[in-house]
Amino acid sequence: MKKDISWDKIKSETKSIWAGETDPLPYNTTQPSTVNSVAFSYNNIEEWMAVAKGDKKGHIYGRNTNPTVEILEKKVAILEGADTATAFSSGMAAISNTLFANLKPGDRVIVGKDSYGGTSKIFMEFLPNFNIEVVFCDTTDTELFKKEIKKKCSLLYLETPTNPTLKIQDIQTLSNYAKASNALVVVDNTLSTPINQNPLRLGADVVLHSATKFLCGHSDAIGGIACGNNKIIDRIFHFREINGACLDPSPAYMILRGMKTLALRMKKHNENALELSHWLLGHKNVEKVFYPGISSHDGYNIAKNQMKGYGGVLSFSIKDQSAISNFISNLQFAHAAAHLGSLDTIVGPPKTTSHVENTPKERKKLGIPENLIRCSVGIEHINDIKNDFDQALNKL
Ligand SMILES: Cc1ncc(COP(=O)(O)O)c(C=O)c1O
Helix, strand or coil, X not given: CCCCCCHHHCCHHHHHHHCCCCCCCHXXXXXXXXXXXXXXXXXXXXXXXXXHCCCCCCCCECCCCCHHHHHHHHHHHHHHCCCEEEEECCHHHHHHHXXXXXXXXXXXXXXXXXXXXXXXXXXXXXXXXXXXXXXXXXXXXXXXXXXXXXXXXXXXXXXXXXXXXXXXXXXXXXXXXXXXXCCEEEEECCCCHHHHCCHHHXXXXXXXXXXXXXXXXXXXXXXXXXXXXXXXXXXXXXXXXXXXXXXXXXXXXXXXXHHCCHHHHHHHHHHHXXXXXXXXXXXXXXXXXXXXXXXXXXXHHHHHHHCCCCCCEEEEEECCHHHHHHHHHHCCCCEECCCCCCCCCEEECCCCCCCCCCCHHHHHHCCCCCCEEEEECCCCCHHHHHHHHHHHHHCC
């Protein structure tokens, strides 16, 4: 296999399959294996030491590195256009490790009001304990971000589109403001995936993923990943190897396997979610549809600029809040579950999904309506999805 590949010239469909997998594999396998060994042994101490010091390629101990995990890291890094990546036991581990590896007492973090519920918990509950100030801005108020960044900003945290209200933040403009203040720009790219959006190309320093979602795509493994340049990722990796939030080789393999169809799946997710959101707009029982691919969406123009597709997640509010439970029970081809990014359609209200960790008061403060239903649109045939939603809505 040829090793010196100029990945910039290669399309996402090909990268999803080949990136990270062009070095010869042990036993001449054509597919990566799950390397379950916790430790790696050497014939002599000198060789062991050379590997430990990084002078020779190899692995020492599974909490630090693992061959299967390393292939996954390379694949995601190449897809994101990053130098390198480091994988975690979950998306939340990727987020918290990135924050704690880069922040110190006295720092000031600027963040949008409605990032994913677990993330907002770190900002609300944990960072303030370490004397780190967290400023929540209205998620789409670019001028307010600019003002707060100018005052003082150590780290700018973006999530776009947001979960569950699908708000759009202008990564390039906000990154430019942050750069002027020497702030680190971190973007959660979970909902977009590297197929639809590459934040590093728009000025971000670190891109985070809950690999549990679209990267894996099959709802059978939990993982997370952080991508960026060598210096930043080395710092995050070092924090991760010490605190131990490593990804096991088995879920790494499952995510790798899922990622082979990432480009193909995202194309279908994008198409289905766009069509379903337009269809929902015309339904009598639907109050409002939140999807960045519809031209009436507040962030449509920014999304059009920075995204190649609008993703597989949409939300919509129904007119009668008390009918949410019935609607969900009426659906035949959708799981009611606290998850997104899978082959199969998944629905749930934010109060039991993305923002289950928050109190009703906190959800109100975060601008999340109680009559909202988040829908991760699967890759089933769109006519079956629409027919299913139609019968479920019409029974209300
Ligand atoms: C946007 C986003 N980021 C991060 C996470 C956390 O990921 P995980 O569940 O893998 O810890 C989630 C989970 O739903 C999410 O939606």
